[in-house]
Amino acid sequence: MWRSVASNALTLFIVLLIALAGVLAWGRQEFNGPGPLVQPICLKVERGASLGEVSRTLETQGAVSDARIFRIGADYSGKAKGLKFGSYLVPEGASMAQILDLVTAGGASTCGREVNYRIGVAKAEIILRELDPETNRYAEVAKFAPATDAPPQEYVDAVAEGDLRWQVTLAEGVTSWQVVDSLKRADFLEGNVEGVPPEGSLAPDGYEVDKGASRAALLAQMQDKQTRIMDDLWASRAGDLPYDTKEQAMIMASIVEKETGIADERPLVASVFVNRLNKGMRLQTDPTVIYGITKGEGVLGRGLRQSELRRATPYNTYVIEGLPPTPIANPGRLSIEAALNPAQSDYLFFVADGSGGHAFAATLEEHNANVARWRAIEAERGQADEGGVQGQ
Missing domain, CATH: 3.30.1490.480 (Endolytic murein transglycosylase)
Incomplete structure (x- = not known):
């Protein structure tokens, strides 16, 4: 009997073990x-x-x-x-x-809401977005300009609730003064900023930050990145450039940046200015004149006057020979690359072509014809800004 009980118990135990193994599996x-x-x-x-x-x-x-x-x-x-x-x-x-x-x-959240502080040439905006997990795309929830607008309630509530990702994005072509002025208005950053970094020393890019991050540390990060970009590209620069220092190359890159927002045009624009320097011609570029007026502190907001084109300032390239004394903005990597490796061309002029790009010319006669076409487009649109390089 006991053997039968033991046998049955053993059998039950084995069955339970098998069942347990099955449950575990x-x-x-x-x-x-x-x-x-x-x-x-x-x-x-x-x-x-x-x-x-x-x-x-x-x-x-x-x-x-x-x-x-x-x-x-x-x-x-x-x-x-x-x-x-x-x-x-x-x-x-x-x-x-x-x-x-x-x-x-751990680490950064992979969905939910994010705040992107976009510092652009015309204005700086704080944008609150939320990820739609179904489409994996962000939808804008709120947007405001800290310089002129009060924070909307959606933004106030989101900050109070927490669980936000924070990013500061610099657009290509912003000035160092614009960056510092905008960062001072960022209520999610902390600390003082002593002075304005040298023009051209900040790398346009997106920077992930934590709420309460140091403004000074963020600026240092931007400067370090721009230095690394220039050092990286400097090693493979063309051998026949009419400038021989990194600072001069950055000046050229900033001019290229302000003259065109089209990536494919940047090497051609750089070639125009390099060709003019090689021939001893003045650069005659409006963005440098504008910088001489504004000092990089905001946007001019109007066309240049003839008196301003004739006025002698260190940045008026209609008057001075060669490059201006400093960069006129913070150029992006593509503009730095264009300044260090410009296209090979015989172009000496360019002017807007009405499509967002420019028409290039090797002779003054060709340039004048391009200008006439642009003037006709300009008249149709009621505009009054030629842009590009003037003839001389």
């Missing part, structure tokens, strides 16, 4: 296999949230099949206490293991 499959999510979601993990709260949220949103399995898997992997607050983009079909990695890895 099923649990592993559920944890590591593709999840039930049919479209991406944005999962928000609140500061101080527990694993139980997160697992129930995931189950409610259809991201996991069983909150208990998610918690058991997190415990088994040793990550149960590693939750990081933030907003995370959970992709379609993500496994529990992948989701656990997302919410415990």
